[in-house]
Every structure is written in structure tokens, then in C-alpha cells.
Amino acid sequence: MTAVRTDPKAPAARQRRRARRTDRAGAGWTALAWLVGLLFFLPVLWMVLTGFKREVDAASNPPTWVFTPVLDGYRQVFDRDITPYLLNSLMASVVSTLFVLLLATPAAYALSIRPVAKWRDVLFFFISTKMLPAVAALLPIYLLVKELGLLDNVWTMVVLYTAMNLPLAVWMMRSFLLEVPPALIEAAAVDGASVLVTIRRILLPIVAPGLAATALICFIFSWNEFFFAVNLTATRAGTSPIFLVGFITSEGLFLARLCAAATLVSLPVVLAGWIAQKQLVRGLSMGAVK
Amino acid sequence: MSRSWSPHRLRPALALSVVAVLAAPACSGAGGGSSDGGDGKTITVLMVGNPQMEDLAKVTADSFTKTTGITVRFTILPENELRDKVTQDVATQGGQYDVATIGAYEAPIWSKNGWLHELSSYADADGGYDRNDLLQPMVTSLSGEDGKLYAAPFYGESSFLMYNKELFAAKGLTMPERPTWQQVAQFAAQLDDDKAGVSGICLRGLSGWGELFAPLTTVVNTFGGTWFEKDWTPRVNAPEFVEATKFYVDLVRAHGQPGAPQAGFTECLNTFGQGKAAMWYDATSAAGTLEDASASTVAGKVGYAYAPVAKTASSGWLWAWALAMPKTTKHPDAAWQFISWATGKEYERLVGSTLGWSRVPAGKRQSTYTIPEYRQSAAAFADLTLASIQEADPKNPGVQPRPALGVQFVGIPEFADLGTKVSQEVSAAIAGSTTVEKALADGQKLAEDVAREYR
Numbered sequence: 001m002t003a004v005r006t007d008p009k010a011p012a013a014r015q016r017r018r019a020r021r022t023d024r025a026g027a028g029w030t031a032l033a034w035l036v037g038l039l040f041f042l043p044v045l046w047m048v049l050t051g052f053k054r055e056v057d058a059a060s061n062p063p064t065w066v067f068t069p070v071l072d073g074y075r076q077v078f079d080r081d082i083t084p085y086l087l088n089s090l091m092a093s094v095v096s097t098l099f100v101l102l103l104a105t106p107a108a109y110a111l112s113i114r115p116v117a118k119w120r121d122v123l124f125f126f127i128s129t130k131m132l133p134a135v136a137a138l139l140p141i142y143l144l145v146k147e148l149g150l151l152d153n154v155w156t157m158v159v160l161y162t163a164m165n166l167p168l169a170v171w172m173m174r175s176f177l178l179e180v181p182p183a184l185i186e187a188a189a190v191d192g193a194s195v196l197v198t199i200r201r202i203l204l205p206i207v208a209p210g211l212a213a214t215a216l217i218c219f220i221f222s223w224n225e226f227f228f229a230v231n232l233t234a235t236r237a238g239t240s241p242i243f244l245v246g247f248i249t250s251e252g253l254f255l256a257r258l259c260a261a262a263t264l265v266s267l268p269v270v271l272a273g274w275i276a277q278k279q280l281v282r283g284l285s286m287g288a289v290k
Numbered sequence: 291m292s293r294s295w296s297p298h299r300l301r302p303a304l305a306l307s308v309v310a311v312l313a314a315p316a317c318s319g320a321g322g323g324s325s326d327g328g329d330g331k332t333i334t335v336l337m338v339g340n341p342q343m344e345d346l347a348k349v350t351a352d353s354f355t356k357t358t359g360i361t362v363r364f365t366i367l368p369e370n371e372l373r374d375k376v377t378q379d380v381a382t383q384g385g386q387y388d389v390a391t392i393g394a395y396e397a398p399i400w401s402k403n404g405w406l407h408e409l410s411s412y413a414d415a416d417g418g419y420d421r422n423d424l425l426q427p428m429v430t431s432l433s434g435e436d437g438k439l440y441a442a443p444f445y446g447e448s449s450f451l452m453y454n455k456e457l458f459a460a461k462g463l464t465m466p467e468r469p470t471w472q473q474v475a476q477f478a479a480q481l482d483d484d485k486a487g488v489s490g491i492c493l494r495g496l497s498g499w500g501e502l503f504a505p506l507t508t509v510v511n512t513f514g515g516t517w518f519e520k521d522w523t524p525r526v527n528a529p530e531f532v533e534a535t536k537f538y539v540d541l542v543r544a545h546g547q548p549g550a551p552q553a554g555f556t557e558c559l560n561t562f563g564q565g566k567a568a569m570w571y572d573a574t575s576a577a578g579t580l581e582d583a584s585a586s587t588v589a590g591k592v593g594y595a596y597a598p599v600a601k602t603a604s605s606g607w608l609w610a611w612a613l614a615m616p617k618t619t620k621h622p623d624a625a626w627q628f629i630s631w632a633t634g635k636e637y638e639r640l641v642g643s644t645l646g647w648s649r650v651p652a653g654k655r656q657s658t659y660t661i662p663e664y665r666q667s668a669a670a671f672a673d674l675t676l677a678s679i680q681e682a683d684p685k686n687p688g689v690q691p692r693p694a695l696g697v698q699f700v701g702i703p704e705f706a707d708l709g710t711k712v713s714q715e716v717s718a719a720i721a722g723s724t725t726v727e728k729a730l731a732d733g734q735k736l737a738e739d740v741a742r743e744y745r
Binding site for chain 1: 336371579
């Protein structure tokens with residue numbers, strides 16, 4: 001009888017091999033993720049770097065990667081007084097985002113937790129308003145705004161951005177509210193909590209990450225909006241994208257100063273994203289929604 | 291004890307938010323409010339972001355506003371957005387702007403549409419303006435059919451040939467004062483040096499009526515071609531137009547800069563400014579940047595010659611950026627005060643003495659070329675620029691009579707679209723993906739559609 005000789009080390013070796021394979025695959029995925037991440041980050045890096053180049057270096061082909069950084073671009077940007085544009089953008093974005101959240105959250109509540117009659121139709125109606133191309137709505141909006149004497153007024157932009165972002169926010173907030181376990185709300189009701197208390201103590205902490213994400217999206221969309229801004233504002237209510245395109249010229253070099261302006265104008269959005277990101281991560285790690 | 295919810299509790303909050311929303315427009319923030327009270331003490335100006343306009347925005351507060359008390363608010367937009375904006379504002383009587391910068395292309399068209407205030411009466415009544423000092427081709431190109439001035443020139447340009455004197459000297463070549471296109475092609479062949487990374491010539495290949503077709507139309511003109519004859523017969527596929535376009539495309543393909551189909555004014559400025567092209571045919575306004583040592587490596591090494599010709603005596607284009615007053619302005623007198631100041635003689639001296647003489651918005655007044663400081667600063671190109679502008683004839687730029695104003699464009703609203711569409715195909719021919727014959731045969735069809743409107 002021959003005993004089957006088994007190598008006691010074999011399973012361990014297999015495991016090690018498997019682990020090595022997994023490690024290798026993991027490293028491959030990590031490298032790919034880094035590569036894709038860098039690829040996406042490259043245009044941003046290019047923008048930031050170009051902002052510090054001289055116009056001549058900025059326009060060179062192939063691009064120069066080694067250069068002496070200068071602040072000429074930024075000097076030109078500040079020469080033009082960026083402040084009013086930033087203030088207008090901040091006002092239009094922050095106020096419209098607040099309005100959107102104030103209006104979208106109750107609407108989403110009425111479409112998810114306590115659905116109203118025909119809530120599907122209502123949802124579809126909301127999203128259908130986004131189906132019309134903005135350019136098709138421009139003329140009536142322009143004429144209306146002109147008749148109301150509200151051309152070149154930042155409040156016009158607040159109203160427009162609120163209206164534009166509302167459908168999206170309702171849909172987003174609805175999906176977040178749907179994730180709240182009904183048992184939690186029932187339990188609160190059994191404990192005698194009022195609607196306001198339920199909202200404040202139960203719902204808000206759970207949907208906080210959702211609120212943050214919605215707010216961030218609305219803020220970014222409003223901040224970056226160019227089409228209505230260029231048509232409805234003039235010298236007083238111009239927003240940052242309007243300021244930005246003013247650096248494009250058909251005569252002479254402009255890439256460095258345009259990139260400097262673009263970097264400055266992007267900063268508030270990056271900042272908002274950073275703040276919202278912390279909120280998102282905290283909300284998720286609190287463990288209410290998994 | 292749990293608090294019971296009552297809808298009444300929400301009322302004050304709700305009322306407060308309604309009040310806030312309603313009251314908001316009254317206490318508007320940085321950009322709120324749209325009225326200046328109509329006292330004429332604030333005017334709004336829309337302009338393009340060209341360096342000369344930026345200088346204007348820079349010096350206005352300390353000079354114009356200080357002496358007149360009129361505050362000027364500026365909006366700076368790229369050319370295309372500016373055109374859309376003024377069209378929209380005037381067509382809908384929006385009245386958002388008191389002054390707008392427009393080009394030589396728009397002035398006759400918009401004046402015909404009745405969108406602009408005529409400025410002749412303002413200029414005549416303004417003793418200090420000296421209208422007769424304005425260069426005649428500028429006045430012609432900015433006048434309406436009634437002969438009145440509809441926009442005051444802010445700065446003007448023609449086109450000429452710029453060449454790298456060092457590269458020419460190295461090969462023992464001499465550029466004549468008035469070269470022909472054939473000579474230019476020969477020079478380009480002799481100076482094209484792939485090893486050194488130097489192209490024989492830089493020419494625009496980027497599509498757009500104001501890009502590729504600015505230089506190309508002047509070549510067509512001097513080769514005896516035209517977009518339209520006097521009776522609006524389109525001539526885009528005529529032998530002269532084809533010959534000129536083939537010449538241009540072949541030249542740029544054989545000895546032009548790399549990436550020519552994507553190269554416009556800016557790209558050529560950079561290529562030539564970095565010494566990577568031996569010649570460049572483009573706007574006279576490029577010279578200021580080329581002679582600026584901080585922006586160009588060829589400063590002091592550039593020679594200038596008249597726009598190359600074939601069958602005509604001269605072929606330079608004519609362009610002006612001008613200040614116009616839309617009909618919808620609410621403050622015409624204040625607007626004229628601003629236009630008069632910005633396009634007047636004193637403004638040039640102001641810019642020269644405060645910002646530097648190379649930044650003077652030249653090319654519109656005879657007197658500019660008698661200022662010693664300016665002549666010294668622009669010594670290499672001032673006389674040639676002035677002569678090129680004076681030689682340009684927007685009414686009759688080629689060998690046959692024309693139906694509309696314009697040297698490098700046809701002064702009709704449809705031309706922007708027509709020129710851009712045809713330029714896309716010619717640009718494709720430069721890239722090698724189509725032929726000149728096909729591009730211009732398609733162009734002829736488009737031109738026929740346009741001609742039908744006018745015949």
C-alpha cells in the first residue's frame with residue numbers, strides 16, 4: 001500500500017500563489033485607476049501650470065513643461081477686477097442652491113415617504129421640463145425678463161438657476177429619501193415624534209450626505225452656467241464665466257491669462273466640493289445608510 | 291412630553307421667506323438693479339478683449355471719468371458673443387449698451403438695418419474731434435450708404451508681409467519692397483528648412499471667414515478673382531478664384547507651418563514670433579507684438595514689405611475696430627463724449643505717455659504718424675502700415691467692380707456664414723482630405739443661394 005504522499009506545504013503555497021496573483025491583479029487595477037485618475041486630472045494640471053507661464057511659453061507647440069513660473073497672467077486678471085463677477089456668481093449660486101434645497105426636499109418627501117396621488121406623473125413632469133433645450137426657451141425668457149425690466153439683474157439669474165436645478169434636485173433628493181427605512185419613521189411616530197422632530201432628528205441626519213451631494217451639484221451647475229448668463233446679463237450682473245471669456249481675443253496671445261482666470265474661477269467650486277466631500281464621507285461613515 | 295406640530299408654527303417662517311424673496315430685488319447685491327436713474331452719468335460699453343480695448347478700460351476711470359464725471363461700465367466678450375449680443379440688444383430694443391465696439395464688417399450692414407446712430411452730426415458739432423484727420427479708407431469702410439459715419443474708428447490695420455531678416459541674410463536673399471506672390475513662393479521654397487524646424491512661410495489655415503479667408507480673399511483679389519461680380523453673379527469656382535486658392539493651399543502645404551489647418555492669427559504670431567517661420571503674411575497690427583522683446587524672440591530682426599501682389603498694384607486688406615452707438619442707447623450725448631474722447635487725438639497721447647508708445651491704438655488718424663515718440667517706437671513698420679491702409683480700397687479691391695464694401699470680406703450679413711462654410715472646406719484641402727476644386731464647387735453652390743437674395 002502506498003500512502004499518498006501529500007506535501008503539507010502545498011496548500012500554503014497555493015494560497016501564497018493565489019495571494020500573489022490577487023496582489024498582482026490588485027496592483028494592476030490600482031495602477032490603472034491611478035492612470036485614469038491622472039488622465040482626468042491632466043487638463044486641470046495643465047490649466048494650473050499654464051496660468052503661471054508667460055504667454056509665449058503657454059502658446060508654444062509642443063508644450064513646455066519646464067519653465068520659470070511668472071504671475072503675469074494673474075496680474076492681468078486682477079487688473080480687470082474679478083471681484084464683482086465672483087460676488088455675482090456666488091450670490092446666484094448660493095442663493096439659488098438654498099432655494100432649490102428648500103423647495104426640492106419637501107417635494108421629494110411628498111414623492112417618496114408620503115407619496116401624493118399620481119406621484120409618477122408628477123415625477124415625470126418634473127424631469128420633462130429638462131427635455132426642452134435651453135436655447136429653445138431663451139427667446140421667451142429673454143422677452144419676459146426684458147418686459148419685467150429685469151435684464152442685467154442678478155436676481156433674474158437666481159430665479160432661473162433655481163428653476164433649472166429644481167427638477168434634478170427633486171429626483172436626487174427622492175432617491176436619497178427612498179433609502180430611509182420606513183421602520184425608522186414608524187418607530188419615531190410610535191414614540192410620538194412630530195413631523196418636524198422626525199424630519200430634524202431622523203430624516204436629516206440620514207439624508208445629510210444626499211443633501212450635500214444635491215447642493216454641490218446645484219452649486220456647480222449654477223456656477224458654471226454660461227448660456228443664460230451671457231444673454232441676460234450686461235455690465236452689472238455678469239457672472240464668472242462671462243469674466244472668463246472676456247480674456248479670449250482674436251488678436252494676440254491669451255492662453256496664460258485665460259488659464260489664470262480659469263484657475264481662480266474654479267477655486268470656489270473646488271472649495272465647495274471639498275467641503276461637501278467631508279460631509280459626504282462623514283454621513284456615509286455614520287452608518288445610517290449602507 | 292413631545293411637542294405637537296402645528297401648521298401655524300410655520301406661518302411666521304413662511305411669511306418671512308416670502309417677504310425676503312419679494313424684497314430681494316429692491317435690495318439687490320453686487321449685480322442687482324438695472325437703472326442708472328437716466329441721468330447720463332453712467333454709460334455701458336460692450337467691447338472685445340483685444341489689448342487696445344483693455345488699455346481703454348484701464349485708463350478710462352482716471353482720465354475720462356475724472357474730467358467728465360461720467361462713469362463707464364465695461365463688458366468684455368469674444369467677437370462672436372459680442373456680435374450676438376449687440377444684434378439681440380438692438381433687435382429687441384433691450385437698450386443695455388450705450389456704446390459697442392464693432393468691426394468694419396458690421397458697420398455698413400448694421401447702419402443699413404437702422405441699428406446705429408449716425409455719428410457725422412456729432413463729429414461735426416464737436417470742435418475738438420477733427421474728423422478730417424481720420425484716414426479716408428477708414429471713414430469709407432465705416433460709413434453707411436447715405437455717406438454718413440456710423441462708427442468712429444478706434445484702431446485700424448491693413449495686411450503686409452513680415453519676414454525674418456536674419457534668415458534672409460543667411461541665404462543671401464533680398465526681399466523687394468513690393469513682392470509678388472510668385473517671388474514669395476520662391477523665397478518660401480528656398481528658406482523652408484525642416485532640419486532647423488523653420489517653415490518657409492506661415493499662413494492662416496484655420497477655418498472661419500475672419501481667419502483663413504482674411505488673407506486668402508486678398509490673394510483671390512490680386513489674382514483677379516472675386517466672390518461676386520457687380521450684378522451678384524457668384525464667381526467662387528471661376529478660374530481666378532480656383533487658381534488663387536490652389537496657389538495658397540499648395541504654398542502652405544509645401545512650405546507652410548506644421549499644423550497649418552489649425553493655425554490662425556494667434557498660432558502664426560507665435561510661430562513667426564519664435565523664429566520658426568521665415569515669412570508671415572498677416573495683419574499690420576501683429577508688428578507691435580513682434581517688436582516687443584518680452585513676447586517675441588525676433589524683435590528687431592523683422593523686415594516688412596507690402597502685401598504681395600499678382601495682377602493688382604496693391605492687395606492689403608482693411609480692418610478697423612470702431613466705436614458705435616446703438617440706436618437703443620439711453621444716453622446718446624454721454625456716449626458721444628466717450629466715443630469722441632476714446633477715438634480722439636488726445637487719447638493716443640495719453641496712452642503713449644502712460645502705458646507706452648507701442649500700445650497706441652494707431653491706424654486711424656493721420657496725425658498719429660507725426661507724433662515723434664510714436665514714430666520712434668514704431669519706426670520699423672509705421673510708414674508701411676500707414677501706406678498700406680491708405681492704399682486699401684474697400685470699394686474696389688480687385689480687378690472688377692464689386693457689389694458691396696469690403697476688401698477681405700463681402701459686406702453683406704450672409705458672408706460670415708458663407709465664408710466660414712467655404713473656409714472649412716479649404717481648410718480641409720490644406721489638411722489634404724479634399725481638393726480645392728471640390729471645395730470651391732461646393733462654395734459656388736452656397737454663393738448662388740446667397741446671390742439669389744440680392745439679384
